[in-house]
Amino acid sequence: SARFTLNHSLYVMLFFFLSMLYVTDADECTEGTDDCHIDAICQNTPKSYKCICKPGYKGEGKQCEDIDECENDFYNGGCVHECINIPGNYRCTCYDGFMLAHDGHNCLDVDECLDNNGGCQQICVNTMGSYECQCKEGFFLSDNQHTCIHRSNEGMNCMNKDHGCAHICRETPKGGVACECRPGFELAKNQKDCKLTCNYGNGGCQHTCDDTDTGPVCGCHQKYALHSDGRTCIEKDEAAIESSEFNATSVADVDKRVKRRLLMETCAVNNGGCDRTCKDTATGVRCSCPVGFTLQPDGKTCKGQLLFALQCIISL
Numbered sequence: 001s002a003r004f005t006l007n008h009s010l011y012v013m014l015f016f017f018l019s020m021l022y023v024t025d026a027d028e029c030t031e032g033t034d035d036c037h038i039d040a041i042c043q044n045t046p047k048s049y050k051c052i053c054k055p056g057y058k059g060e061g062k063q064c065e066d067i068d069e070c071e072n073d074f075y076n077g078g079c080v081h082e083c084i085n086i087p088g089n090y091r092c093t094c095y096d097g098f099m100l101a102h103d104g105h106n107c108l109d110v111d112e113c114l115d116n117n118g119g120c121q122q123i124c125v126n127t128m129g130s131y132e133c134q135c136k137e138g139f140f141l142s143d144n145q146h147t148c149i150h151r152s153n154e155g156m157n158c159m160n161k162d163h164g165c166a167h168i169c170r171e172t173p174k175g176g177v178a179c180e181c182r183p184g185f186e187l188a189k190n191q192k193d194c195k196l197t198c199n200y201g202n203g204g205c206q207h208t209c210d211d212t213d214t215g216p217v218c219g220c221h222q223k224y225a226l227h228s229d230g231r232t233c234i235e236k237d238e239a240a241i242e243s244s245e246f247n248a249t250s251v252a253d254v255d256k257r258v259k260r261r262l263l264m265e266t267c268a269v270n271n272g273g274c275d276r277t278c279k280d281t282a283t284g285v286r287c288s289c290p291v292g293f294t295l296q297p298d299g300k301t302c303k304g305q306l307l308f309a310l311q312c313i314i315s316l
């Protein structure tokens with residue numbers, strides 16, 4: 001029993017010595033004595049502290065650098081038109097005639113005809129990336145492309161619809177007519193029709209447009225497939241994405257999941273679900289317990305360890 005008493009004292013001394021170590025730990029993060037980068041999150045540890053770069057930044061914590069999400073031209077940050085890198089994040093923008101979808105990445109056609117009939121005097125026809133005005137029978141479209149002029153039956157001039165110009169009719173000094181096209185279009189070989197190019201309304205393409213001899217050819221961002229109309233892009237089904245672009249999408253998905261969790265879990269709301277101390281970190285909330293308590297496997301609850309420990313010692 002003398003040996004038991006000795007063991008008993010040793011355990012008690014060891015226990016209080018260890019407790020003292022915890023009590024005297026300085027929290028460099030709250031004291032502001034850490035040397036974490038301005039774009040890092042400081043996390044206190046029992047004997048020191050850790051620096052973790054914030055989401056959207058890379059580095060070891062003492063130095064953090066913005067991640068250029070737009071760097072990969074092929075993935076383009078997941079943006080179907082333009083990707084703009086900003087500190088700690090990125091933003092997608094769309095070409096004229098398009099608007100950003102709710103997912104912040106896809107671009108959708110704006111239906112200009114919904115607003116004041118697109119400014120057209122008579123008929124407005126919405127197209128992908130643009131719109132055009134048309135006139136009723138007996139009228140032709142004026143040079144401003146919005147108002148309609150009544151057709152006259154006089155000779156070969158621009159007031160006569162028989163000039164045959166698809167877009168703009170100009171009267172030449174010699175008395176004839178010469179056709180011109182609106183910006184972004186090219187005059188066809190017959191000198192009357194106008195060929196669409198990618199410079200106008202994105203060539204009628206929802207995502208990418210390439211000029212070819214036969215006119216614009218549409219393409220889609222890698223997460224989308226071209227619709228049979230040759231213009232619209234539709235989201236590929238999950239299985240198709242996983243098999244063809246597994247790496248790019250899985251990285252994006254993980255990124256999304258992390259962001260979602262960060263948005264949901266914060267110490268500001270319900271103390272992050274923590275029993276006692278809550279700290280926001282790069283990977284979510286981190287709960288901790290005061291001396292004499294241990295964090296339970298759920299990562300949230302604290303259970304008194306002091307009484308339990310003393311009971312064990314005494315029972316020895």
Ligand SMILES: [Ca+2]
Nearest residue numbers: 067086088089
């Ligand atoms: Ca960035």
Ligand SMILES: [Ca+2]
Nearest residue numbers: 110127129130
């Ligand atoms: Ca449109």
